[in-house]
Amino acid sequence: MFSHDTQLSLQVVVDFVNTAPQCSGSERLCDAVAVESFVLQHHVSDVNPRDYARLGPLHEVRERLRELFGVADPAHTAGLVNSLIAEAPMRPRLSDHDDYGWHLHYFSPEASLSEHLAVDGGIAIAHLVAAGESDRLRVCAAPDCACVLADFSRNRSKRYCDARTCGNRLNVAAYRERKRAAVATGD
Template identity: 40%
Template sequence: MLFAHDTEHSLISAAALVNTAGREGELLPDVAALNNYFDRHAYTGRHECDDAELQAVRDLRPRLRRIWYAEPPEVVAVVNSLLLEHRALPQLIQHDDQPYHLHAVPRDAPLATRMAVEAAMAIADLVRMGELSRLRICEYPDCDNVVVDLSRNRSRRFCDSGCGNRAAVTAYRARRAAGRP
């Protein structure tokens, strides 16, 4: 583990959220899809399960996507804006058999608020540690998915949508066509 468990979890969840609106189309088409996302990323606390909440979560995605494309001063501005807007007040919390971690808004805050603040807090950790280079765009041609590289050697190049496999197959076919094993 390179970062605190809640930082890694929030980074992975934020990238997954951003990638729900990409080249593959809308991956949060309805409340059921949001429920699946909520469960898959082990969110806790308030969850309204309605169209208003779904829209609020969708509206968060472009703000988070900006972080992956921005230079450090703009990243800091986005993070500070999210924290200020949602009146974040970090506190150490322990719940659901999880070790102590930071929550900066109450568990009964709206889901989109919790997502925004958790992502902002995790990105703030990257800024403080000089690790913004771990936020990348997938290197596969025509893929604009975002990537969080949590590998020790900073070698992750592709998103989770199968781009790494497609790149490997393309390279293999190119080697075969060139007559190399």
Template identity: 40%
Template sequence: MLFAPDTEVALRTVVNLINTAANGTESLTSAAELHAFLDAEEFTGTREGTAAELASVKRLRSQLASLWTADEDAAAKTVNQLLTDARALPQLVKHDHWDWHLHATTPEAPLAERMGTEAAMALVDVIRSKEMDRLRVCAADDCDAVVLDLSRNRSKLYCDTGNCANRTHVAAYRARKASGAE
């Protein structure tokens, strides 16, 4: 395990949120789709279910997506801004089926604020651990989805949004076969 379990869960949620807009597709077009996303991610707390809430989550998504290509200093600045905006006050909590983990906002805080704070808290660990290189963009030429590499040998190159790894490997195999290299 590279990071604490709650940090890894939060980072995966960030990846999944960013990738709701990968490759020119938008999969958060309604409050209902946002609700389904939050359920799939097991995200707790209040939800308004409004267009304004959806818009604020999309703004947060753009902010978080910029971190995947940011340097450490820029990432730290964004993380600090997210925490400041939420007036974050980290506390250890235990609820539902989750064991002890950090929350830095109340369950009643606005959704985008809670999501941003959770992401920021997870990214604090990434930055402090000097692991920004684990935040990547998919290596497939035709994909702009983000990747979180939690592998021991830092070898994850492709996203989980489709079959980018398989497509790339098949194309390379076919190119080798066509050139007579195999």
């Protein structure tokens, strides 16, 4: 369906978007240490450590990536992706960092961290749009949750984020509800 690359990049986008207060309750990319640990955890390559402290542009790119989730019209997604990747410097080249095997990087070597994430995420989502699959980018279906998810399941059945284990929470709530109903009717 998608290349491994695209899936990995989309997972980085999801995790990145979900560091925002809307999902996490508080700002998880709140300082250089937090940004550095995100970068290391997600094997974001070729990052200038100077960029760890540049939170403004990072949060801005994150907000623009968030807008690509839960969109019904692919034309709308396409427009947003086009403007996102048009603003960042690109120079495609192959890399094999972190034992990932050869894969294509699109960001320029001189790109800042926020530009890097804009290009990486933007291109991955562009592939999704081109495959007619952009509806796989969703906002969590739990009523009290604004986290996002990418549904890679074969039958497109994923509705809840992993960030807060919402599916599980709702299942437990439904189970308790059924039990309460059973007790009330004497079953």
